[in-house]
Amino acid sequence: MPRQIRLNAFDMACPGHIQQGLWTHPDDQSTRMNDIRYWTEHAQRLERGLFDGIFFADILGVYDVFGGGPGDALRGGVQVPANDPSLIIPAMAAVTRHLGFGVTCNLTYEQPFLFARRMSTLDHLTGGRIGWNIVTGYLDSAARAMGMKGQIAHDDRYDLADEYMQLVYKLWEGSWDDDAVVMDRARGLFADPAKVRAIRHHGPQYSVEAMHLCAPSPQRTPVLYQAGSSDRGRRFAAEHAECIFLNGQKKDDVRAIIADIRARAAANGRSAESVQPFLGATLVIGRTEAEAQEKFAEYRRYVSSDGALVHAAASLGIDLARFDLDEPIETGRGEAIQSNIDIVAKAAGPRWTRRKLLEQMVLGSRQAPWVGSAERIADTLIGWSEETGVAGFNLSRTVSPAGIEDVIDLLIPVLQEKGAYKTSYAEGTYREKLFGHARLPAEHPAARHRGTA
Amino acid sequence: MPRQIRLNAFDMACPGHIQQGLWTHPDDQSTRMNDIRYWTEHAQRLERGLFDGIFFADILGVYDVFGGGPGDALRGGVQVPANDPSLIIPAMAAVTRHLGFGVTCNLTYEQPFLFARRMSTLDHLTGGRIGWNIVTGYLDSAARAMGMKGQIAHDDRYDLADEYMQLVYKLWEGSWDDDAVVMDRARGLFADPAKVRAIRHHGPQYSVEAMHLCAPSPQRTPVLYQAGSSDRGRRFAAEHAECIFLNGQKKDDVRAIIADIRARAAANGRSAESVQPFLGATLVIGRTEAEAQEKFAEYRRYVSSDGALVHAAASLGIDLARFDLDEPIETGRGEAIQSNIDIVAKAAGPRWTRRKLLEQMVLGSRQAPWVGSAERIADTLIGWSEETGVAGFNLSRTVSPAGIEDVIDLLIPVLQEKGAYKTSYAEGTYREKLFGHARLPAEHPAARHRGTA
Numbered sequence: 001m002p003r004q005i006r007l008n009a010f011d012m013a014c015p016g017h018i019q020q021g022l023w024t025h026p027d028d029q030s031t032r033m034n035d036i037r038y039w040t041e042h043a044q045r046l047e048r049g050l051f052d053g054i055f056f057a058d059i060l061g062v063y064d065v066f067g068g069g070p071g072d073a074l075r076g077g078v079q080v081p082a083n084d085p086s087l088i089i090p091a092m093a094a095v096t097r098h099l100g101f102g103v104t105c106n107l108t109y110e111q112p113f114l115f116a117r118r119m120s121t122l123d124h125l126t127g128g129r130i131g132w133n134i135v136t137g138y139l140d141s142a143a144r145a146m147g148m149k150g151q152i153a154h155d156d157r158y159d160l161a162d163e164y165m166q167l168v169y170k171l172w173e174g175s176w177d178d179d180a181v182v183m184d185r186a187r188g189l190f191a192d193p194a195k196v197r198a199i200r201h202h203g204p205q206y207s208v209e210a211m212h213l214c215a216p217s218p219q220r221t222p223v224l225y226q227a228g229s230s231d232r233g234r235r236f237a238a239e240h241a242e243c244i245f246l247n248g249q250k251k252d253d254v255r256a257i258i259a260d261i262r263a264r265a266a267a268n269g270r271s272a273e274s275v276q277p278f279l280g281a282t283l284v285i286g287r288t289e290a291e292a293q294e295k296f297a298e299y300r301r302y303v304s305s306d307g308a309l310v311h312a313a314a315s316l317g318i319d320l321a322r323f324d325l326d327e328p329i330e331t332g333r334g335e336a337i338q339s340n341i342d343i344v345a346k347a348a349g350p351r352w353t354r355r356k357l358l359e360q361m362v363l364g365s366r367q368a369p370w371v372g373s374a375e376r377i378a379d380t381l382i383g384w385s386e387e388t389g390v391a392g393f394n395l396s397r398t399v400s401p402a403g404i405e406d407v408i409d410l411l412i413p414v415l416q417e418k419g420a421y422k423t424s425y426a427e428g429t430y431r432e433k434l435f436g437h438a439r440l441p442a443e444h445p446a447a448r449h450r451g452t453a
Numbered sequence: 454m455p456r457q458i459r460l461n462a463f464d465m466a467c468p469g470h471i472q473q474g475l476w477t478h479p480d481d482q483s484t485r486m487n488d489i490r491y492w493t494e495h496a497q498r499l500e501r502g503l504f505d506g507i508f509f510a511d512i513l514g515v516y517d518v519f520g521g522g523p524g525d526a527l528r529g530g531v532q533v534p535a536n537d538p539s540l541i542i543p544a545m546a547a548v549t550r551h552l553g554f555g556v557t558c559n560l561t562y563e564q565p566f567l568f569a570r571r572m573s574t575l576d577h578l579t580g581g582r583i584g585w586n587i588v589t590g591y592l593d594s595a596a597r598a599m600g601m602k603g604q605i606a607h608d609d610r611y612d613l614a615d616e617y618m619q620l621v622y623k624l625w626e627g628s629w630d631d632d633a634v635v636m637d638r639a640r641g642l643f644a645d646p647a648k649v650r651a652i653r654h655h656g657p658q659y660s661v662e663a664m665h666l667c668a669p670s671p672q673r674t675p676v677l678y679q680a681g682s683s684d685r686g687r688r689f690a691a692e693h694a695e696c697i698f699l700n701g702q703k704k705d706d707v708r709a710i711i712a713d714i715r716a717r718a719a720a721n722g723r724s725a726e727s728v729q730p731f732l733g734a735t736l737v738i739g740r741t742e743a744e745a746q747e748k749f750a751e752y753r754r755y756v757s758s759d760g761a762l763v764h765a766a767a768s769l770g771i772d773l774a775r776f777d778l779d780e781p782i783e784t785g786r787g788e789a790i791q792s793n794i795d796i797v798a799k800a801a802g803p804r805w806t807r808r809k810l811l812e813q814m815v816l817g818s819r820q821a822p823w824v825g826s827a828e829r830i831a832d833t834l835i836g837w838s839e840e841t842g843v844a845g846f847n848l849s850r851t852v853s854p855a856g857i858e859d860v861i862d863l864l865i866p867v868l869q870e871k872g873a874y875k876t877s878y879a880e881g882t883y884r885e886k887l888f889g890h891a892r893l894p895a896e897h898p899a900a901r902h903r904g905t906a
Contacts, residue, residue: 013574015643024638031636034577034668036547060567062664070646070664077643081634081668083574084567087543091578094489094544111562113598114513114537121466121536124487125544145566145663181534183484185477188757190468190530193523210598211515211523215487215534304641 002382002420006392006434007412008102008278009046009404012057013085015077018396019282020311020364021304023077028302030400033083036091043092045401046099049408050422052433053100053131054092055225055394056085060106061141066313067321070141076307086118093126098425100433102131102225107164108157109137109146113208116171119222120214128218128429128438133225134240136161139314158232163203165240165445170199172221173440174449175212191215218429220439221446229257229343237275238264239445242435245394247280249347249368254279254388269443276391276434279384282369283395285406289373296371299363299399308361309354315340325355367396374410382420391434455873456838459845459887460865461555461731462499462857465510466538468530471849472735473764473817474757476530481755483853486536489544496545498854499552502861503875505886506553506584507545508678508847509538513559514594519766520774523594529760539571546579551878553886555584555678560617561610562590562599566661569624572675573667581671581882581891586678587693589614592767611685616656618693618898623652625674626893627902628665644668671882673892674899682710682796690728691717692898695888698847700733702800702821707732707841722896729844729887732837735822736848738859742826749816749824752852756817765810765819768793778808820849827863835873844887 013033015023023030032038046054062080063073073080089101101122107115122130136157137143143151152160180195198211226241228234237244238261248254254277262272284299286292313320316331318341323329328351331341344366348356363369370380384390395407415421426433431440440446466486468476476483485491499507515533516526526533542554554575560568575583589610590596596604605613633648651664679694681687690697691714701707707730715725737752739745766773771794776782781804797819801809816822823833837843848860868874879886884893893899 021641023643024641026638034670036543036578036580040547060666062666070649070651074644074646074649075642080666081644082666083577084571087540087571087574087578089543090489090540091543091547094493094547109564109567111599114562118537118540121540124536125489125540127489141663145661146564147660185479188474188477189528190476191527191534193527196523196527198523207600208598210594213513213515213533213535217487 002418003385004422005381005385005415005420006052006278007049007407008053008055008392008394009051010055010057010280010394010396012079012397013083013088014079014081016079016304016307016364017057018365018367019303019398020076020078020307021302022299022364022399024304025299025302025399027402028399030397036088039088039092040095042401042404043096043099045404045408047096049404049412050425051099052392053102053430055102055133056088056104058082058085058104058106059139059142060109060137061139061143061145063310063314064141065317065319066310068319072306072310076304076310078307078310086122089122089130090125093129098129098433100129100131100223100430101126102133102223104133104135106135106137106142107161108152109142112164112167112206113171113210116168117213120172120212120217123217123219123222124214128431130219131223131225131243131430133227133245134161134165135227154230155232158236160205161236163205166203166449167199167201167206167208169221169446170201170449171212173446174451175199176216177451178216181215218438219431223430223434234261234264237261238270239268241275242431242440243276243278243391245280246277246390247367251384251388254390258389271441271443274435274441274444277389278392278394279388279390280367281393281395282363282365282367282398283377283403283407283411284363284369284371284398285374285377285410287373287410289376292372296363296369303364305358305361308364308366309357312357312361312366316344320354320357323354326353328353363398365396369398374414377411378414378418378420381415382418385420455835455871457875458834458838458868458873459505459731460502460860461506461508461845461847462504463508463510463733463847463849465532465850466536466541467532467534469532469757469760469817470510471818471820472756472851473529473531473760474755475752475817475852477757478752478755478852480855481852483850489541492541492545493548495854495857496549496552498857498861500549502857502865503878504552505845506555506883508555508586509541509557511535511538511557511559512592512595513562513590514592514596514598516763516767517594518770518772519763521772525759525763529757529763531760531763539575542575542583543578546582551582551886553582553584553676553883554579555586555676557586557588559588559590559595560614561605562595565617565620565659566624566663569621570666573625573665573670576670576672576675577667581884583672584676584678584696584883586680586698587614587618588680607683608685611689613658614689616658619656619902620652620654620659620661622674622899623654623902624665626899627904628652629669630904631669634668671891672884676883676887687714687717690714691723692721694728695884695893696729696731696844698733699730699843700820704837704841707837707843711842724894724896727888727894727897730842731845731847732841732843733820734846734848735816735818735820735851736830736856736860736864737816737822737824737851738827738830738863740826740863742829745825749822752816758811758814758817761814761817761819762807762810765814769797773807773810776807779806781806816851818849822851827867830864831867831871831873834868835871838873
């Protein structure tokens with residue numbers, strides 16, 4: 001019996017998410033991003049496919065590194081315009097019962113007190129189905145939008161994030177006891193003040209004296225996701241994250257990252273199973289190999305290479321427009337994105353060029369798709385799951401919703417036949433479905449703040 | 454033919470909103486505030502009643518003036534716990550087509566760039582049905598939650614708000630031209646960069662250099678509500694607000710406030726009709742007078758006088774717990790809440806006491822209900838509408854949803870018979886329904902920023 005594979009739909013409220021240009025495909029509906037029914041229909045579709053969750057990426061700025069301005073990002077719809085994903089989730093939650101929701105929220109620019117309330121409200125309204133992808137922001141354009149000259153240095157952002165986490169843990173876990181809400185109509189007693197505490201936090205970055213505004217939500221702390229790949233990012237993940245996002249084309253690389261983060265987590269007293277890795281993947285599936293290849297060839301006709309370069313330039317912090325096709329690209333920009341550069345250099349060879357990069361970006365991004373019959377893709381996923389220990393996959397949007405419909409109609413039945421995919425949802429909250437327990441375990445740093453605010 | 458009366462349901466995601474204690478009534482369902490279906494059912498109910506909108510109040514702190522702590526607020530569920538209302542709206546929007554949504558958002562603690570995006574996303578997802586109640590916050594407890602020692606001084610808050618408004622106007626009205634989004638699949642052209650501009654704002658409080666992240670939404674700027682009653686508050690309303698909230702028990706007072714704000718608006722070059730006043734009201738309706746009085750007597754058995762005092766103490770900034778029942782209450786606290794004190798003193802007489810205050814708070818707040826047969830309440834509303842020029846009423850929650858069901862089943866048919874209430878929704882956005890035009894008129898300060906960021 002193979003390991004059970006979890007699937008998240010990886011999405012974003014914008015025209016071009018990972019695979020750039022596919023919004024121009026005649027079947028693509030992602031341009032309906034402003035239409036609430038596009039999202040409620042999609043939620044019902046994903047629940048029909050027993051997807052574990054939908055995961056929303058987000059950015060707070062615009063990609064303006066390529067060509068020194070946002071022109072090409074706008075032309076290609078490269079993650080712009082981008083609506084606030086947290087506001088889509090309540091509508092999707094109202095038409096589903098099991099689907100989980102991961103949402104990327106940048107903590108750098110939001111008051112922790114307000115952010116904690118927003119997540120608790122989402123956890124209540126979804127019945128305990130919310131997850132948070134913790135990001136600290138990497139775009140200068142976002143920083144300038146918030147009145148700063150530029151981005152905070154990479155490691156300083158993580159220090160700020162560590163303090164932020166302590167603060168929101170106090171609000172989520174420490175401010176209200178489990179039995180604080182009495183709701184006794186006969187006595188007119190809504191909550192017992194002896195069981196509600198103001199938190200008092202005075203740190204280098206934040207000062208908060210307040211009780212949390214929300215009553216205890218089903219999960220308290222949302223399921224915590226993180227995607228940092230730098231040394232400091234992995235240290236942060238090993239302390240806080242329950243799920244981690246990985247990207248990688250080689251099993252050895254992915255295995256090594258997982259082993260490293262789990263070893264760090266163990267050093268923090270956490271169990272290996274308390275960190276579940278999800279691998280980013282793009283699938284192009286057919287009933288047969290030939291059908292899959294045909295679909296791939298057809299999708300490729302709509303790819304935007306410029307769009308792919310716009311996104312890559314922002315991730316790398318290098319204006320790729322300034323280089324000729326075969327001119328060697330020197331790296332050099334600071335630690336913020338060094339790990340991205342390392343990955344690219346490793347994949348493309350030390351003397352990497354725009355041409356080499358473009359050759360990799362076969363479907364509009366550096367994430368090369370897995371193309372094949374449902375049977376073969378199922379074996380690929382099972383192989384990765386068995387050999388690397390990834391808990392599941394974040395499936396990047398291709399042509400929407402046709403790509404997800406292929407997963408549901410073609411791939412999932414095969415995975416189910418092979419015993420590698422659930423045939424019904426488990427009951428319980430998002431964390432219960434993923435980990436079997438409702439609350440963060442005692443060894444997680446959030447647990448320290450219970451009952452002690 | 455009488456004037457058409459507009460109705461908003463005035464609500465809040467908390468147990469006790471205006472009329473304190475009624476959550477203890479056996480029929481009351483407001484304690485289902487964490488359940489998304491409570492809200493979607495309510496949205497459908499309000500749309501069945503052709504309500505113009507639901508209006509969400511909000512606070513970012515807890516009422517801790519009474520007794521010097523939050524104990525009584527927690528015991529009585531007096532606006533605590535309080536979920537984030539903006540996250541409820543998408544779920545309600547997904548199951549309705551016409552209902553408008555007003556949401557109270559305090560601008561003091563949110564980055565204007567992120568807030569502007571949140572409102573634009575809501576305007577998109579609701580199909581142009583969003584309104585914003587602009588507040589600047591008055592609770593010390595909220596300020597302490599955000600790392601400040603106490604609240605910013607009243608008039609300084611409004612100065613900050615003026616700058617904030619200029620900023621969000623630039624983002625909403627100035628950053629994208631109407632025809633910036635091309636969405637041309639054949640050319641792979643999503644947006645025309647020549648028609649999208651970064652705004653550059655460097656003011657005393659805020660610096661923002663950024664293009665708005667959202668494409669133009671149906672209304673651009675949400676319908677603007679404001680409730681300030683102080684001199685500075687009225688000045689702000691006269692410049693920015695399209696709808697104003699009023700409270701008042703006497704027609705002369707209400708007429709005078711409307712005349713004053715409209716005169717100030719006219720001095721700003723705005724037309725009188727560009728400001729629509731809504732009066733707060735609480736209704737207890739029966740098929741007959743006797744049934745209404747019986748219902749009123751029954752509701753009163755569930756009222757919490759302590760809860761009412763907790764709310765009043767916070768609004769007045771006076772710890773009413775420190776005064777004996779008949780001890781004269783001296784005022785004195787600063788301008789922030791002076792207008793509230795003036796109103797209370799005027800209503801209760803110069804030597805006002807806790808007892809006099811309690812005598813006014815017959816249903817759990819200082820807003821005394823109008824009690825009567827549907828016929829009589831209809832005449833009351835029509836009388837107020839005709840004699841004061843209010844555009845409509847914000848109906849405070851009583852027993853939920855029974856109170857709203859009485860409005861829909863008993864009152865509205867009578868209003869319709871009298872020709873004072875619509876029999877179907879008009880088409881169009883919230884602003885089109887309220888004012889007949891989709892965008893803010895040219896004389897509104899937001900219009901200055903069109904095409905010029």
